[in-house]
Amino acid sequence: MKIIVIGGVAAGTSTAAKAQRELPKAEITIFEQDSDISYSGCGLPYYISDLIEKREDVIVYTPERFEARKGPRVEAQHTVKKIIPDKKQVIVKNVLQNTEKKITYDKLVIATGAKPIVPRLAGVDLDNIFTLRNVNSADRIKEFITANKPQKAVIIGGGYIGLEMAESLLEYELDITVVEMADQLLTNFDRDMAEIIEENLTSKGIKIITNDGASEFKGEQKVNTVVTQSGQEIETDFVLLAIGVEPNVKLAKDANIELGSTGAIKVNKQMETSISDIYAAGDCVENNHLITNNPVWIPLGSTANKQGRVAGNSLAEVEDSFDGILGTAITKICNLAVARTGLTAREAKKEGYQIVTSTIKAGNHAGYYPGYKKINIKLIVDEITGKILGAQIIGETGVDKRIDVLATAIYNEMKADELIDLDLAYAPPFSVPKDGIMIAGLIANKKRE
Amino acid sequence: MKIIVIGGVAAGTSTAAKAQRELPKAEITIFEQDSDISYSGCGLPYYISDLIEKREDVIVYTPERFEARKGPRVEAQHTVKKIIPDKKQVIVKNVLQNTEKKITYDKLVIATGAKPIVPRLAGVDLDNIFTLRNVNSADRIKEFITANKPQKAVIIGGGYIGLEMAESLLEYELDITVVEMADQLLTNFDRDMAEIIEENLTSKGIKIITNDGASEFKGEQKVNTVVTQSGQEIETDFVLLAIGVEPNVKLAKDANIELGSTGAIKVNKQMETSISDIYAAGDCVENNHLITNNPVWIPLGSTANKQGRVAGNSLAEVEDSFDGILGTAITKICNLAVARTGLTAREAKKEGYQIVTSTIKAGNHAGYYPGYKKINIKLIVDEITGKILGAQIIGETGVDKRIDVLATAIYNEMKADELIDLDLAYAPPFSVPKDGIMIAGLIANKKRE
Structure with missing residues (x-):
């Protein structure tokens, strides 16, 4: 079987690596227009600031190392110009040699990512x-x-x-x-x-x-x-x-692959596009939002990686599915961690939810233990059902933990007043006996009455 | 209404404070045999090491401040010698004056804690x-x-x-x-x-x-x-x-209050003991284990706090319940955070589960970002159902986050292979695109096949 993957960053390399593991005999080729593959886009600001000093440190695999460790062939500085679904071919340009050729595939993966507007x-x-x-x-x-x-x-x-x-x-x-x-x-x-x-x-x-x-x-x-x-x-x-960024969908669009309402490529849970044997994954596809069940386009490295795994399994006909996202994201801006999951109040209202919110300041850990900081927690709750719809947390420390607990709670459709029932880990260096997210849950729930 | 609370540390003060908030007119009195109330037992090792320098820093409230801020009366250095349920009385000794008196209650709370063996x-x-x-x-x-x-x-x-x-x-x-x-x-x-x-x-x-x-x-x-x-x-x-420690149940036992199979006081979800109008909370009670539904005695400050809240609500006839625990715990031992939730492999086998486990080392965050450390993750999974039964995590950083996510996952009866579907927050300073707990979940699940 010949598999072609267009794009060699997060989704493309994950897809190729997973497919190769499941299909050791498949001929898998990644075409990447850039000279680098498998780099961490999210790490680039830290590379620019010299916090990460070496160029090679933001690159997970060079093409050579990826080939040696994972199996698929990597053709960097090769631009796919066109997909011809009827003939199961792609036209690829070797950028350095300025030559083009047609290559046949059995299965194709579009992982063309996004680009700055x-x-x-x-x-x-x-x-x-x-x-x-x-x-x-x-x-x-x-x-x-x-x-x-x-x-x-x-x-x-x-x-x-x-x-x-x-x-x-x-x-x-x-x-x-x-x-x-x-x-x-x-x-x-x-x-x-x-x-x-x-x-x-x-x-x-x-x-x-x-x-x-x-x-x-x-x-x-x-x-x-x-x-x-x-x-x-x-x-x-x-x-x-x-x-801002926009999905790189020109190739897909030109091949008459269906785009979704967000403008990104529409895929099913197996990462299949509207054309058979053509898959797509990563920043170029739209996703199902797990709360609203509406399509959203929220390009993130973690999603790309996980979708790559599912696409790789699908190529190998191993059962797997990517069900959707919650829009969880975190970033560090100077000394502050800034995180969100689910819907913001604005998004929730726009989706037609009747909401209550609670916004509190809470300790990252015991007040008497060194390193005590207050963090800002906002919780968005469905007034009708009491379910948690979203959260935003900003603070110097302990933000990632709480947003991940809330992402897990939302995934499981927990109600705000159930947070207090969680048996979270307490010790003075790590937390407080009744965590801020529990308090925020009780306060928001009280507003429903 | 006259409410007496025996014991003034985590559960006792939480109960009294919550009850007073709900019942502003109730006469609530806490009797505590010690001279201090409302201190953090978990903070004491750090006080001894001088990491926490001041004695007052491990004390959340002095008796005076608690009375002023929360309302209930606090009688420190008063030992309750006996509970007489038939007469709804307690015999209390003023330790300093060496005098005893009988005091009548409408409702009584036993929060006598635990003591070192x-x-x-x-x-x-x-x-x-x-x-x-x-x-x-x-x-x-x-x-x-x-x-x-x-x-x-x-x-x-x-x-x-x-x-x-x-x-x-x-x-x-x-x-x-x-x-x-x-x-x-x-x-x-x-x-x-x-x-x-x-x-x-x-x-x-x-x-x-x-x-x-x-x-x-x-x-x-x-x-x-x-x-x-x-x-x-x-x-x-x-x-x-x-x-080790043992529950302080002498008073309860002498009053013919039912103890559970663990030797601690048996309570229902409203923190009621076997004798009407007598409640108990904190380290002196046993708990329902949320996975096994068997009683366990795992005395912890976080549980005591939460039970105090439920007992306080019950005293005021506000609907609330404490459903049980997962045995989640964390501690810092030198540079290592050491955490657990759910059942260990040994405990799970003892409870009759057929299990698979995965033990992996995984990054706390992106390998190229400063402060990278490997953490040890062990996951215990029910071989039959695929549900996560427990986890243990040890490492220098990022341990509390992952144990709390897993505690939330277990609370929601998630299966090991569902962890990969969580939309956790990724950015290089905080995590990796596919977190170690997801990998551990996939590996354990694979062993079931």
């Missing part, structure tokens, strides 16, 4: 305007900073990547401005929670502009000014564009 | 043989160490308290020997996991003797030698007895 603004092609997409793009930013010792940076976009990069650039003692079109940072958080982040970034000296977007980049060859929609002119030595 | 061995009454029970007993140990600058310590018992105290005494650069009767430390862990702790303690210079108990203490007035059952003589400057 680049706004079509005047001056967007000037030098020193960067996006962060892969290791090479991180290299370009890092090399620019090292060579030019810039003083000022403007980040367009206040989402995860924009804010992680703001943290990263703080390490270089830059004068940083973040410009966000919405009326708050981190629009996938409720505004009251996002304000905690905004205050924290402001206290670190980062300038935040909300309700305003970039309208033009000025400069001669190199950017030197960002003009905003409200007419502000911000001098800068470079710009990072981080207004 | 002191073996009846020759020489056990010699000076410098200590137990750790309350703040005063911690003071005695701390004062002894400060005044006498001992060189050597012997700890009898290798359970939580014994090992937490071993860590604590390491701070004083003492020559420490731990003597444990069983063939392993921490008998509520499986032996393979306990060995990790044993190796770690040995590497810190602590001597571990297993399969041997104390048989005699020698010395003139002060202890200077521990003689073991195998005949070893260990020279020492002081001894800590930590062979």
